[in-house]
Amino acid sequence: RALEQGLHVLLFSDNVSLADELALKRLASSKGLLMMGPDCGTSILDGVALGFANSVARGPVGIVGASGTGIQEISVLLDRMGLGISHAIGTGGRDLKEAIGGITMLQGLQVLAADSATELIVLTSKPPAASVARTVLEAAARVGKPVLVNFLGADQLPAAQGSLRFAASLEETALTAGALLSASKQLPLLTPAAIAQLAGQLAGRLQQQQRYIRALYAGGTLCYETLLHLRSELGQVYANIADSEESRYDGQGSRPGHILLDMGDDAYTVNRAHPMIDPTLRMQRILQEAADPEVAVLLLDLVLGFGAHADPASLLVETLQQARAEAQRGGRYLAVIVTICGTDADSQSLSRQADILRQADVLVANSNAEAARLAGAVIKTATATGG
DSSP states (O other), rough: TTTTOOOOEEOOOOOOOOHHHHHHHHHHHHTTEEOSSSSEEEEEEEEEEEEEOOOEEEEEEEESSOOOHHHHHHHHHHTTTTOEEEEEEOTTTTTSSTTSHHHHHHHHHHHHTTOOSSSSEEEESSOHHHHHHHHHHHHHHHHHHHHHHEEOOOOOOOOOOOTEOOOOOHHHHHHHHHHHHTSSOEEEEOOHHHHHHHEEEHHHOOOTTTOOOEEEEEEEEHHHHHHHHHHHHHHEEEETSSSSGBBBBBBBBOOOSSEEEEEGGGGGGGTTTTTTTHHHHHHHHHHHTTTTTTEEEEEEEESSSBTTSSOHHHHHHHHHHHHHHHHHHHOOOOEEEEEEEOOSSSOOOOOHHHHHHHHOOEEEEEHHHHHHHHHHHHHHHHHTTTT
């Protein structure tokens, strides 16, 4: 009804059929309207946040993303570098599937190409269908502005092609945009030596049997970025969003190994609010993992901003205190690494949330990719030294 009335639509709802999504997007496209979603968590239009989004500065970077927390992570990292966002157009997570054909991403490209405030366009997504990727890249090469492409998990990172640049991670996307636009600040990322030192300190507190990471994420793309890194560093990693049958684990029952769960996945949100709003299921899972004597590291994300929980760090600390008490009863230390996607302008305040966590002996990373590097380094160090 909204599309028939000439309105752009952001559809947050998930568990919508592909057939309905295609019909809605074709209708929107025929009317020159944006159909953002279904399953669109984030957009920022003219500085106004829709769905989950952060308070970030206005600026020259326009984003089109089939990834809500991908958009959020890139935008907050850019904000920390002194850059801002013109618009961030969410497409819904399935827009780049072959059945949909990238309809909204292609429209978003044209919107940002025509926008005078946008100097650099960023495209972000999990791996698109090959045919859709070709169509999108061909369109991106024609828009007349530099385009930075981040297709997480692409088999091979292409070299720069004319006005197109490519980045392998959300962090690298922000850093590359910063370099292209001469950002006024640098991200305060840890050096390899600093990561090694922290990893050594944490690994030294573990028992010999503690060898596994349990990563429990609210943000799906943050979880996927972590999966890619840990798989390259540690080998076999199990996840509910894994792209191979032998690595897929739905979270039911117990199994050994490194495990990542996207707890914002559709399976966890049927008749239940997203974990950014209601983290109850994740809190229960944290306690479950803390009871496993082989768990060494809990790796978690906190997503701040509009729509998210008002004080997620305080709530998380309450659960972590219980989890660590459980581990301590078994003579174990539980390392906890958290990445926070947010800014100080968010109502929850990045610095305040980080302070709450640090006071509870939680290691707070400067980006999601850094959190993954830290977690992997702890496990590799513990394995090499024998605990």
